[in-house]
Amino acid sequence: MIQLIDINKSYKDKIALKDINLSFKEGELIVLKGVSGSGKTTILSLISALLKPTSGEVIVDGKKLAKIADHFASEFRRDNIGFIFQRYNLIPNMSVAENILLPLRPLNLSKKELQTRLERLLDMYKLQEYKDNYSQNLSGGQQQRVAIARAIVNNPKIILADEPTSNLDRELSLEFIEQIKALKSENKTIIIATHDPLFFELDFVDRIIEIENGQLKA
Numbered sequence: 755m756i757q758l759i760d761i762n763k764s765y766k767d768k769i770a771l772k773d774i775n776l777s778f779k780e781g782e783l784i785v786l787k788g789v790s791g792s793g794k795t796t797i798l799s800l801i802s803a804l805l806k807p808t809s810g811e812v813i814v815d816g817k818k819l820a821k822i823a824d825h826f827a828s829e830f831r832r833d834n835i836g837f838i839f840q841r842y843n844l845i846p847n848m849s850v851a852e853n854i855l856l857p858l859r860p861l862n863l864s865k866k867e868l869q870t871r872l873e874r875l876l877d878m879y880k881l882q883e884y885k886d887n888y889s890q891n892l893s894g895g896q897q898q899r900v901a902i903a904r905a906i907v908n909n910p911k912i913i914l915a916d917e918p919t920s921n922l923d924r925e926l927s928l929e930f931i932e933q934i935k936a937l938k939s940e941n942k943t944i945i946i947a948t949h950d951p952l953f954f955e956l957d958f959v960d961r962i963i964e965i966e967n968g969q970l971k972a
């Protein structure tokens with residue numbers, strides 16, 4: 755479902771990834787492990803077509819992304835990818851409901867369809883009572899739940915999470931892990947970039963891939 759073939763990526767003269775070959779199957783849960791600066795975010799950005807490789811090819815669900823035009827890249831992301839960021843990236847002066855529905859704006863769905871999707875996610879992530887609150891007034895754990903809801907509102911096949919627990923305490927991190935487990939049971943393909951040891955002992959993680967200085971560790 756996801757293939758990175760002979761990937762090299764440099765930012766000007768900084769080599770971020772070197773000779774990366776990876777493939778992920780549909781429904782797999784993968785932990786990308788590595789210290790800060792090892793290249794994890796760059797891999798997630800290539801899979802979501804936010805960045806293009808310097809050389810090599812990225813194929814997601816049959817689509818070649820290495821040279822995809824920006825317009826098609828945003829369409830590709832909207833249809834296929836849910837992204838969960840370290841700092842949640844919520845819009846502070848928008849309500850919880852507006853934040854969750856944001857990725858659907860370009861789709862012109864009916865009010866009824868938007869409401870159905872919203873209600874399902876508000877129930878699923880225990881956010882009903884906060885739906886009209888500004889996201890800036892929520893706790894870290896609540897913000898993270900909004901971020902997950904927003905990441906899956908477009909019903910993506912692929913979920914990418916970049917250091918999702920780095921701002922959460924242990925209890926909330928374990929809650930996040932339970933939410934990821936539930937998404938895996940829906941056959942989502944999930945890649946989590948993290949150096950949080952909590953992710954290294956989970957029995958439902960299919961593979962842990964370690965990256966060091968832009969290269970895969972054997």
Ligand SMILES: Nc1ncnc2c1ncn2[C@@H]1O[C@H](COP(=O)(O)OP(=O)(O)OP(=O)(O)O)[C@@H](O)[C@H]1O
Pocket residue numbers: 765766768769770788789790791792793794795796797917
């Ligand atoms: N826009 C950029 N310009 C120049 N160098 C960059 C840029 N983005 C990343 N890098 C460098 O590329 C390397 C890999 O960065 P990347 O963000 O992929 O690592 P990471 O493992 O995700 O780290 P972190 O957990 O800190 O985000 C690092 O050395 C980083 O400094």
